[in-house]
Amino acid sequence: MTVPDVLVIGAGPAGLAAARAARRRGASVTLLDSSDELGGQYWRHLPPQRPSEREAVLHHGWSAFTALREWLERSAGVTIIRQAYVWAIETREGRPGAVFVVVGEVDGEDRPQLVFEPGALILATGAYDRTLPFPGWDLPGVFTAGAAQALAKGERVAIGRRVVVAGAGPFLLPVAASLAATGSTVLGVYEANRTASLIAGWLPRPWQLLRAARKGGELAGYVRGHLRHRIPYRVGKAVIRADGTDRVETVTIASVDAAWSPLAGTEQTIAVDAVCVGHGFTPRLELAIAAGCALSDDDFVWVDERQQTSIPLVFAAGEVTGIGGVDLALAEGEIAGHLAAGGSIQDAALAPALAHRRTYRSFASRIENAHGVAGGWSEWLTPDTVVCRCEEVTYGVLCDAASATGGASLRSLKLSSRAGLGICQGRVCGRTIEDLIAKRAPGLAGGPGHSDAPVSSAADRVRTDRRPIAVPIRLGELAAEPTPLSSPSLSDRLRERHP
Amino acid sequence: MTSFRLPPCDDPVRPAEVPGIRIALDGRTVEGVDGQSIAGVILGSGILAWRTTSKNARPRGVFCGIGVCFDCLVEVNGARDVRACQRRARDGDVVTTQYDELPVRVRAAPFEEVPDDRA
Ligand SMILES: Cc1cc2nc3c(=O)[nH]c(=O)nc-3n(C[C@H](O)[C@H](O)[C@H](O)COP(=O)(O)OP(=O)(O)OC[C@H]3O[C@@H](n4cnc5c(N)ncnc54)[C@H](O)[C@@H]3O)c2cc1C
Ligand code: FES
Numbered sequence: 253m254t255v256p257d258v259l260v261i262g263a264g265p266a267g268l269a270a271a272r273a274a275r276r277r278g279a280s281v282t283l284l285d286s287s288d289e290l291g292g293q294y295w296r297h298l299p300p301q302r303p304s305e306r307e308a309v310l311h312h313g314w315s316a317f318t319a320l321r322e323w324l325e326r327s328a329g330v331t332i333i334r335q336a337y338v339w340a341i342e343t344r345e346g347r348p349g350a351v352f353v354v355v356g357e358v359d360g361e362d363r364p365q366l367v368f369e370p371g372a373l374i375l376a377t378g379a380y381d382r383t384l385p386f387p388g389w390d391l392p393g394v395f396t397a398g399a400a401q402a403l404a405k406g407e408r409v410a411i412g413r414r415v416v417v418a419g420a421g422p423f424l425l426p427v428a429a430s431l432a433a434t435g436s437t438v439l440g441v442y443e444a445n446r447t448a449s450l451i452a453g454w455l456p457r458p459w460q461l462l463r464a465a466r467k468g469g470e471l472a473g474y475v476r477g478h479l480r481h482r483i484p485y486r487v488g489k490a491v492i493r494a495d496g497t498d499r500v501e502t503v504t505i506a507s508v509d510a511a512w513s514p515l516a517g518t519e520q521t522i523a524v525d526a527v528c529v530g531h532g533f534t535p536r537l538e539l540a541i542a543a544g545c546a547l548s549d550d551d552f553v554w555v556d557e558r559q560q561t562s563i564p565l566v567f568a569a570g571e572v573t574g575i576g577g578v579d580l581a582l583a584e585g586e587i588a589g590h591l592a593a594g595g596s597i598q599d600a601a602l603a604p605a606l607a608h609r610r611t612y613r614s615f616a617s618r619i620e621n622a623h624g625v626a627g628g629w630s631e632w633l634t635p636d637t638v639v640c641r642c643e644e645v646t647y648g649v650l651c652d653a654a655s656a657t658g659g660a661s662l663r664s665l666k667l668s669s670r671a672g673l674g675i676c677q678g679r680v681c682g683r684t685i686e687d688l689i690a691k692r693a694p695g696l697a698g699g700p701g702h703s704d705a706p707v708s709s710a711a712d713r714v715r716t717d718r719r720p721i722a723v724p725i726r727l728g729e730l731a732a733e734p735t736p737l738s739s740p741s742l743s744d745r746l747r748e749r750h751p
Numbered sequence: 752m753t754s755f756r757l758p759p760c761d762d763p764v765r766p767a768e769v770p771g772i773r774i775a776l777d778g779r780t781v782e783g784v785d786g787q788s789i790a791g792v793i794l795g796s797g798i799l800a801w802r803t804t805s806k807n808a809r810p811r812g813v814f815c816g817i818g819v820c821f822d823c824l825v826e827v828n829g830a831r832d833v834r835a836c837q838r839r840a841r842d843g844d845v846v847t848t849q850y851d852e853l854p855v856r857v858r859a860a861p862f863e864e865v866p867d868d869r870a
Contacts, residue, residue: 301786392800399816
């Protein structure tokens with residue numbers, strides 16, 4: 253049996269592990285990432301221009317990353333292309349479609365275009381923060397939790413001196429730890445979920461926590477770090493507004509009930525120079541949708557036990573298939589890479605990865621149970637709260653559009669209000685708008701795709717996650733002829749990092 | 752008090768001391784270090800906002816920090832709509848803040864998923 257050429261999109265933990273596993277099975281592997289550094293979100297690090305001997309201070313598993321990177325960089329048969337923006341994938345019945353890429357500076361001009369026709373494709377495009385709106389969240393000085401983390405890890409820039417961290421989920425802990433290590437005073441970490449749900453999520457099967465010992469240990473480490481930095485961790489509390497004229501000056505924190513409804517009379521206002529907020533993550537689905545992959549009923553890429561999507565020879569791994577953290581991403585990546593290169597799930601070499609996946613998946617579902625978003629948050633919106641940041645559409649305008657259009661489709665609601673139609677293509681507000689509309693007009697935002705996997709064909713979804721052009725490219729680039737992989741300008745770029 | 756870049760001497764990560772770079776932000780000199788993003792240089796110097804929104808003329812800067820939200824758009828050396836959080840700064844870059852009174856979406860229109868029922 254011939255081993256297919258494997259194309260991996262995304263060089264975060266999942267993509268790196270996938271590329272190595274596929275190469276180990278003998279496949280010729282190409283690994284693409286839009287960043288000029290490998291590592292994805294988790295292992296975001298200082299650039300080579302600013303080397304540091306102690307990078308590991310900010311990272312768990314840093315040596316695992318450097319070993320993985322070195323292995324891939326040294327392997328003949330692995331081509332790594334950095335600054336490669338995959339902007340489109342063709343849908344093909346029964347196999348991967350052509351993959352279109354521009355290579356060069358971000359949002360640059362006249363970048364060469366590449367087209368791949370891979371034998372097997374692995375999507376490892378990860379996820380990004382989901383931040384729920386609140387009054388004043390559009391003020392400068394309000395950041396996503398991921399932004400605070402990326403600036404701290406990648407640049408040693410702190411978003412402010414006096415900072416509040418808020419939202420939901422265990423990710424808030426490493427963010428607060430990084431901020432403290434970057435010189436910020438973290439005034440508090442405010443987790444919207446309450447002790448009861450945290451205990452319910454974390455405690456019924458404590459042995460599972462032990463088996464996920466690495467993750468448990470990592471979280472325990474953050475808690476110890478917080479004690480050392482005296483960072484208060486408060487549960488059942490949310491940032492419900494931010495105020496200031498041209499930048500955030502204060503935030504208001506309130507207690508919330510188990511459904512995240514703010515409790516009147518509990519508001520407390522504190523002076524801050526920055527606040528970072530994250531309520532979980534949204535998968536980067538656009539390439540998977542373009543490739544024709546079905547989504548699961550919770551709107552991730554649906555995969556079978558082999559990490560294969562509904563399209564044969566298109567695999568997916570990491571947070572694009574479900575939020576589970578770095579260890580799950582690594583295990584899924586390894587499985588996807590092995591199978592994409594023609595391996596079998598029965599192969600003995602895969603047993604440890606399969607065991608890890610089982611452990612970390614159950615861990616992940618407990619985290620989701622403990623920290624998931626509850627519906628009461630919309631009560632902290634006011635009519636003039638911006639819900640779509642790009643088009644500056646307020647909650648009031650969205651509600652008016654919903655009443656005016658009656659039972660019309662989600663699409664016409666978006667067209668009449670312009671919510672979700674701005675330059676971010678609904679990446680930031682898409683799910684929020686759907687949730688708000690679903691609340692006001694139940695049944696509207698759902699549509700096909702909310703039934704059992706894998707029947708939800710992406711093609712007939714009228715949802716926010718469909719973006720035929722996945723990354724911005726310029727019109728001139730769209731019109732240009734593809735560059736052969738062997739062209740001199742491109743091979744220079746490929747050599748740059750391979751001394 | 753605002754955003755800042757941690758000096759290497761105070762930094763537990765101990766990044767190497769590296770050459771400084773300068774960019775011009777609307778004609779004003781802003782200093783950073785090699786390898787930073789344009790947004791990182793600006794934030795590191797204590798400036799939180801640079802873009803002005805089309806509809807309400809409100810200030811914006813970094814929101815997502817990872818290239819997703821497009822709040823940080825700037826013009827760099829004459830090219831518009833560059834995500835400042837993603838583009839590495841080079842010494843001498845001329846950065847101009849953007850205020851598009853016509854929505855940026857006009858430029859992005861061919862990419863929208865707006866379907867045929869628009870008319
Ligand atoms: C900003 C941020 C910071 C985070 N920091 C932490 C942390 O400190 N600790 C923690 O436990 N978890 C963190 N997370 C959670 C994190 O997402 C996971 O733990 C882990 O990184 C998931 O791995 P992954 O391989 O699935 O995806 P990612 O690490 O997200 O990797 C996906 C990769 O795909 C690339 N990509 C996406 N689309 C394209 C495209 N169209 N073309 C080319 N390349 C593309 C991206 O550039 C990225 O490198 C963070 C998440 C975010 C958003
Ligand atoms: S801050 Fe979101 S794209 Fe740059």
